[in-house]
Amino acid sequence: MLDNIPILSLLIFSPLVGILVLLFVRRENGRLLRIIGVAGTVLPLLLAIWLMSGFDYSAGRQLVEQSVWIHLPLPQEFVPAGISQYYLELNYSLAVDGISLTLVFMTALISLMAALASIVHIKKRWKAFYIWFLLLETGMLGVFLSQDLFLFFVFFEVTLVPMFFLIGIWGYKDREKTANKFLLYNGIGSALMLIAFIILITTGGFMVREAATAEGSLALDYVYSGDIQTIMTNMTATDSLVKGAAFTTSPFHMTEGMLTFTFFLLLIAFGIKLPIFPFHTWMLKVHAEAPPSVVMIHSGILLKIGAYGLIRFGMQFFPEQTVDYAWLIALFGVINILYGAILAFVQSDFRLVLAYSSISHMGIVLLGIASLNTTGVGGAVFQLVSHGLISALMFLLVGSYYERTETTMLEKLGGLAKSMPFMSGILLTAGLALLGLPGLSGFISEFLAFVGLFDTMPVMTVLGVAGVLLAAVYVLRAVLSITYGPMNPRFAEVKDARLIEAIPMIVLVAFIILIGIYPAILSETIMPAVSDILNGIGG
């Protein structure tokens, strides 16, 4: 049923419907603006659910939509005679597999929750806010579904611009500097990524295509393509122009050094996004200065794009390099885990505790990737989903707390369990999920990642487990000083969560508990896609 409808394109551009409607609403009509803003995120969620219902879990990559977007003829002086056409072709090409499907659903869900949270936390210029917000959502959905390098890059950039404005206008004290830092850092990452993509398109993207000419005979075309499948085939097949030993003089051949160089370009580019120590400092500022509903999206989804890129491009295009440098990825993973955990322990701002905790949890993703087996990489993807949900929930709570108390400093908050028992209960649950308590989603992802890695790198795994132990320390410190502890008398009268805040909290907690108790619903979706990717590396 889904085959005939371009569901993926509809999904990606559905937030634009919201933008269109918002444009016609007057700026002063705050209530209507917020309702339409939220409704604009409901539509992608419904489409995502429809997509999930029509998805065939055993069929791998499916629902391909492809049409020629850029067809750029290149000067024919540089190709041998007899070639009829020589062009650069960048397609508008989308497809979905298990990993993309999960991340798309998560994007739609968290966007809706963040939009709901924004109703309460954002106090000015709703029209602009929701327009940027929906544009951001378009970019994110597009990133996870693109099958062409250039299209991926475009959607990637589309996510940067709205974030710049969302941080810079609706953030806190240091918002403009933070927005600048965000754009600069991610811009550098994008630039590196673009260089790597160009290298890939001009080597692995080269293919010879047979086409019928006007005269009816077959002619050969030389094409540079950005298509991911083409590049993947060329990069992994041992006798292709890129890799084959017979073609060392060909301009499309990539030497060992070139392959490593491009791999590291991608590693750094996505590492800035993930973030990997030492490229993490921009993210700390964003977590501290951006409005909480924006941080929900940022921490919940945008950081995951880094990991997604590493898996999709790093692992699929560079199987040998991934194997050779798995130890390096694991090392960075361990550094992330321990560094993030120790620093989270000494922060006095709750938002920074959560920021360092995100760094720590992304370290587990790196460990999972470094394990090079289905269990570990599956655990990494699991952690993406799990941490996305938990992080979104945490920042939802941060926003609600900030709105009532005007502070996120741990010593100033305290004893709030008495006046806000519901939110304290949710905070405690979220904290337990963050430290990986079994029964909640965090445990199974950490477990799989560690199980996967232990076979090849037991020492790194043990260090990673020590980091999980530290998680208990910093989470309890932060959560307990907010909920229990001596109460600041100013906060004796604050109200507990309103319905509009409680609904996203309950939804996110429900998902966290659901995945924690019965992870098979998620693993069924993810694991086949992960196996496919790993088959390219050799299992």
Added chain:
Amino acid sequence: MNMVASFLILAAILFCIGLYGALTKRSAIIVLLSVELMLNAVNLNLVAFSRWGIAPNLTGQIFSLFTITIAAVEVAVGIAILIAYYRSKGTSDVRDMNALKR
């Protein structure tokens, strides 16, 4: 050396003197004067080519009439702007006119 060359050389020398003045002089009036000098050098060139060029005809001289007119107008407007500027800022030193500075 033929006649064209000498006229052209003279015009070039005048042009360079004018260019030097336009780029280095401190007083705005001198700059305007230098611009006048450049325009007159151009006129010289036009008339020289009208007489000794490849296809000599009257077009060069007529064009030089245009240039003289435009130059006169431009000087008038330029002096007017300069006077207005002098009235508001009190100086006609080119080095003080840096409102476009970043």
Added chain:
Amino acid sequence: MEAVYAQYAWLVPLFPLIAFLLILGIGRTANRTGPVIGVIGTSISFVVALLVLFEQMKGDGMAYVWNDLEWIRAGNFVLEMGFEVNPLNALMLVVVTFVSLLVNVYSIGYMKDDARISVFFSYIALFTFSMLALVISENVVQLYIFWELVGVCSFLLIGFWYNKPEARAAAKKAFIVTRIGDVGLFIGILLLVWHMPEHALDFTNIANAFGNGDISGGIATLIAILIFIGAIGKSGQFPLHTWLPDAMEGPTPISALIHAATMVAAGVYLVARMYPVFEASPEALQVVAYVGAFTAIFAAIIALTQRDIKRILAYSTVSQLGYMMMALGIGAYAAGIFHLFTHAFFKALLFLAAGSVIHMLHEQDIFKMGGLWRRMKVTGWTFVIGGLALSGVFPFAGFWSKDAILAEAYHSQPVLFWIGLFTAFLTAFYMARLFFLAFSGPAKSDRASQVLESPFVMTLPLIILAVFSIVAGFVNIPGSDRLATWLTGEAPGEHGSLLVIILSNVVALAGILLGWLMYGKKQLPQDWLSGRAAWAHRLSYRKFYIDELYDYLIVRPLRVIGYFLHLFDEFIVDGIVRLIASMTTALGRTGTRLQNGQLQTYGLVSLLGLVIIAVAFVGWRFVIHAG
């Protein structure tokens, strides 16, 4: 043989879970109905557990396993969930549900005036569910999951009175210290995943793999030690014992339930469940035995000088758990489990009796009590019974189980026997000290002189537990060995010896006598040791300064590292970023000097540019046409 009731063993944890959800759903207003729901839920569980147990007792110790729920599949690694019923966990099911039921009833009285009483009952229900599910877990990962859940419930209950800073600190400490142990268990599980054939993790396969010698030698020892580290954390053995005495900040009913009878026994249960792993490694068994023995005597020494009634009992629990570990370590599997069984009854009894005293007296320092015997008859008598059982006096329950352990130790490792015997002496002594200071003599405060007996809802559980503290030992009298045979499926060796029986009783009675002389009749001065060797007294009273040691060795350095790294992050890592950013800004600023607002500069630059282009153009043409 058809296992009729065993198929429904999954119902046993289910009812407390339903009770938890119900109480949670009704909310804070359920102060009247919450306790009732809790009691009903636990009673139904208890009945089903009894049925399961009786069925297991009739059979030949056959295990029933159901594991058809595929929980997660990740590549080659598949995890299934299910449950298993065998003699060991059927016994545990009954012990847990029984003690939980009695604690539920008791708490109706104890927590009567607390505003959050329904929250309390919901937490107890959640704990009971987790503990029961742990006990019938079918594989090691499932056990780990409920192991952690039990830890969370313990955390929530220790910190129940969260307005007290000591309670908060104790809850955090409990969670973190047990987590350290859990790390060991987790790494042990990781090792098992990769060494077990087909990554199978259920107990049946583990027993086979280790029993057949498929996994042996260094790996087996490593796995066993790591698992034991997990048990050390949960059962409060040295060096991870520091959380247990602090856990006494929680309400006394849960000290009885969690920190005496059930959760702390989970460590012993884990070792017992994974016994084939330990049997494959004699070195690991030695470690277990010696750690257990050391903990037993270590904790007993500390208990000698404590003033808080609950702390004395807490250290006593640590000490008795040491006995159980020692038993398992020397190969006396049945004796260790037997002691777990009897200990659950008399320790829970002692805690609930202490709770009765605390509830009516609002005091926990035994030096401020006195003369309670006259006024709280039921509490007093049940306390005596519990104390005698703990001291191991014939014919109370504790005697039979402790004797079984000592007999086995005498036979195989005499060193441990003498340690165990001396510890028995100390145990009897400190219990006598406790009893005489608290119950006999004149009342040392006004409240003590006017105290009344606790309400029936609290004394009833005391009486029931007292009865069991007397008769529970009779299931395994040397000579009949019914329990041992049933548990292990084979007849144990005959190691009972009359000498041991006599010695242990003599030692226990001597301890009681000494305690009576010092604290009861006051014939001996109370400070004959503390006066002469004050350092010894201080070492014991200050718990050998272990807490302070951990603080200086671990907590403070961690904080220092954290601050140092924070500075590093702020100034060096971010500094480099800011340096790059400022470099680009500086570059830009250099460029802006070109924009000086001077028209003449612009003109000059344009002229230069024009000249360069012209030269290039002409030069290019020249080159093209010349070459």
